[in-house]
Amino acid sequence: MFQGRSPSMHMLLVARRGQARDRIVAELTRLGAACDVAETPGELLRAARCRRYNGVLFDVPTLVREKQFDKRVLQRLAEIYPSARLKYDPGTDTVFALGADAGPPSRDGLSVFTAACRDFLPRSLRRGERVEANLPAVLWRAPPAGDGGEKTCTVNVSYLGCFLFTTASWEIGQDAWVVFPDVSDVPVRTRVAWHEAWALRRSVPGVGLAFLEMPEVLFTELGQLGCEADEMDIACPGKAL
Structure with missing residues (x-):
């Protein structure tokens, strides 16, 4: 507010x-x-x-x-x-x-x-740097139930979220669930923070997703990929973002 x-x-x-x-x-x-x-x-x-x-x-x-x-x-x-x-x-x-x-x-x-x-230089919390990585992923619009979902992969990842390739239409603020089959079968709840439409410009189409939860197994995998925790992640590694 x-x-x-x-x-x-x-x-x-x-x-x-x-x-x-x-x-x-x-x-x-x-x-x-x-x-x-x-x-x-x-x-x-x-x-x-x-x-x-x-x-x-x-x-x-x-x-x-x-x-x-x-x-x-x-x-x-x-x-x-x-x-x-x-x-x-x-x-x-x-x-x-x-x-x-x-x-x-x-x-x-x-x-x-x-x-x-007044003498303190204003600052925000440093965000975790994005790492280019192609993790297999299955994207869902609702909590996964049985087969289905869109098979895709990440373009980049960080401890705060990821960008997934997709040509589907998404709205900013929309909830989404992602399964990273190479990491875990447990779906990760996310929210759409950015949407890049297909053929809008010369860039990869897809959705930028903010992680609303961070399973320990995913936290570990992102660390192995080279992600660095931001200042608040250092204070509480592995907890929900």
């Missing part, structure tokens, strides 16, 4: 919906910082990989109550970006910030943190 605009600063906030989140976003806007909000682990990783940020903010009650957040991922984010933990006090309508760049808890903590982030 995108909130606000700023020509010079952009923050990533981990917070669930509610009054606290609204007040934090309002304070960041007042301080001249735009803000993207992530309330699920999937939103968090997608945001960090797709946009450059000056800093990351964590709403403490969200982290305490939302158990699905992987603590190793949160710790890795705190190591990569300037970060602060926030807590909103509705009684005084104050957002308190605590962290190495925010100083001790105070009414000025968020402004101190935001000021410190």
Whole structure:
């Protein structure tokens, strides 16, 4: 979710919906910082990989109550970006910030943190590099059941996804399942992130698929092909992307 605009600063906030989140976003806007909000682990990783940020903010009650957040991922984010933990006090309508760049808890903590982030070069998470590899694959539009599917192969692969040759029509955002028979008979759930139509231009037609899960056997195979994990994969190898 995108909130606000700023020509010079952009923050990533981990917070669930509610009054606290609204007040934090309002304070960041007042301080001249735009803000993207992530309330699920999937939103968090997608945001960090797709946009450059000056800093990351964590709403403490969200982290305490939302158990699905992987603590190793949160710790890795705190190591990569300037970060602060926030807590909103509705009684005084104050957002308190605590962290190495925010100083001790105070009414000025968020402004101190935001000021410190201005000197941080905005960055996104490094994506795993694509490796040219032709893995046999069977592409499905629904969970595999019996025979069927389109027999094809990969053009390139990475820990985040793959590009499959196909002349079929696909829509971005559409779910797909892929079986890599040389690796495992277990279908891997994916989502279409890119579609290159046949004869549209001088390029290979096909679909770019983002892995929504990463079986350990596939993770190992991609490593043997030369794929390198991105910064978040280093924190939690083999877990779902």
